[in-house]
Amino acid sequence: MTRRHQHEVSALRLFAGKRILIVExxxxxxxxxxxALLAAGAQVIGPAPTVDIGMSMIDREIVDAxxxxxxxxxxxxxxxxxxxxxxxxxxxxATAYVDADIPEKFGGYLLCEKPTALAEIATALFASKPLNH
Structure with a gap:
């Protein structure tokens, strides 16, 4: 197993047991x-295809990320x-639109291109320190 692959496997483990909302x-x-999230051990909420459905899921469910x-x-x-x-x-x-106009108040949040790089997302959401490469 290459170091990169080991890093991705370690990062995906960060999803284990977490309740992840997908809005897509x-x-x-x-x-x-x-x-992919289920395979990594996450509990999936959604996917929610609209803002209204996503909001109702947030109101009804515990969401970790x-x-x-x-x-x-x-x-x-x-x-x-x-x-x-x-x-x-x-x-x-996570969007296909790299030039997406994200309001400044969300500037600290990671923007990933599709298809979603789940190892990168797991690290951004849950790693309190960088994973060993």
Whole structure:
């Protein structure tokens, strides 16, 4: 096993036992992310294809972290990001739009291109210190 592969496996273990909300309107991307999270030992909430559904999931479920697509069927995910930020729940933006206009108040949150790099996301969400390479 290469060092990079070992790092990715270690990073994915950070998802184990965590309740992860997926907010994504593209079915195949959402399903691929859901399957990968389940394989890493996470409990998946969603996927939520709209802001309203995502908000209702936050209201009903305990969420440890979230992976948010920025653009959802003509709306942006920023109301969900604000709610999560207010609850001190870590999240990352995962989007195909590298030039996405993210409000400055969310500037500290990781922006990943699709397809989602789950090892990178796990590290951003849960690693309190860098993982050994």
């Amino acid at each position: 309107d593209e079915y195949f991307v959402a399903d691929e992310t859901r399957k 979230a992976i948010l697509d920025i653009r959802l069927e003509g709306e942006t995910v920023f109301p969900i990001a604000e709610r999560l930020q207010g609850l001190a729940v870590p999240f990352v933006f």
